[in-house]
Amino acid sequence: MARSHRSTKPPKSASHAPTPLGQVRIIGGEFRGRKLPVRQAEGLRPTSDRVKETVFNWLQYEVPRATCLDAFAGSGALGFEALSRGADQVFFLELDAANAQQLKQNLHTLKTDKAQIVQTNSLTWLNAQPATAFDIIFLDPPFHQDLMQPAIDLIFAQNWLKNNHAWLYLEQEKALDWPKLPEGWVCHREKTTSQVRFGLFKREQAPSL
Template sequence: MKKRVERKSGRKHSSNQTGGSLRIIGGDFRGRKLPVLSAEGLRPTSDRVRETLFNWLQFDIAGADCLDVFAGTGALGLEALSRGANSVFFLELNKHNAQQIQQNLITLKVSDADVIHGDSLQWLQQAPPKVFDVIFLDPPFHQGLMQPAVELLFQNHYIKTDQAWLYLEQEKALDWPKLPEGWGCYREKTTSEVRYGIFKYTGSDA
């Protein structure tokens, strides 16, 4: 099992507390329940939202290299691995959350994953370890992290422009962040609190 715990990555964070459980929705680990910590501000992507998201990505997630920015519980990256993703990098600021993601990967006997403990915006300033097919971007609410994270992903070439998917999850009331020319929203939905969607490159007329 690969393990990287370094630097500082960004997400919902606070004290280390016993929490609840995370249920894998589909794929090889469907129905598995994994422990997650309870931390102030931690807002895991709900089962319903994850189910919708991975229905959207059902033909693209198998074999994909994924990046789970502001990973929190790791729900998005773990779901991707269950559904056949080739690899996932998890970026997480909270030390205890990062350790729990690592433990859950061990429980699932997953080796094609890296957990990076550190600040996501700092980590994204460096050259990427690889270019990613699917990027999950679900920052903590009310901290203004979405736009700078998006800018770093594109500036430092983390995304396969012509074929990658970018998933964004944010406060319902906010406009989508500004993306480079040619990128547009492919599908989106809202819940009572959350706006979420997948984005792709469609050309200069998007």
């Protein structure tokens, strides 16, 4: 990386320097084409448009009227896409206060009351007794922090997924094996990119007699 020339002006105080913003684009549904600002913070890795398009093609008949959870929400790319495509309710869980505030601002921009932003540790939240169960849960935790398996264990221990026709989306490092899921849960579809492995899981239906 090339070094910049030293400026003769005194540097701005870090506390006053604005955090640079990136953006995520909603690619389908009611808010199609809308671009939402995202903080460019360490570890914040929005799901790419290519991956989102694939995932929501898989879920095109499941998202409308669904209740969804976007755990480890980060940029909220998955949850906002679900909202745009007709989800009845989306819960966003985000630990970082500044990221959570940005999610709230983006929700205000979209002028929808079908979502709730919760600033919390996702594992702590999942360890509680659920007030509601979800049709779809999106799990895309920060990479290299070993958060996927603990989150999955809590989801099934506390029964966060509806028993019938629930879906679990997982996004993780490409090189990793899939985490362990309870017996009867199978990978419905999966793909990889240069860095990411992502898949959609569901409960295997018992054969009819």
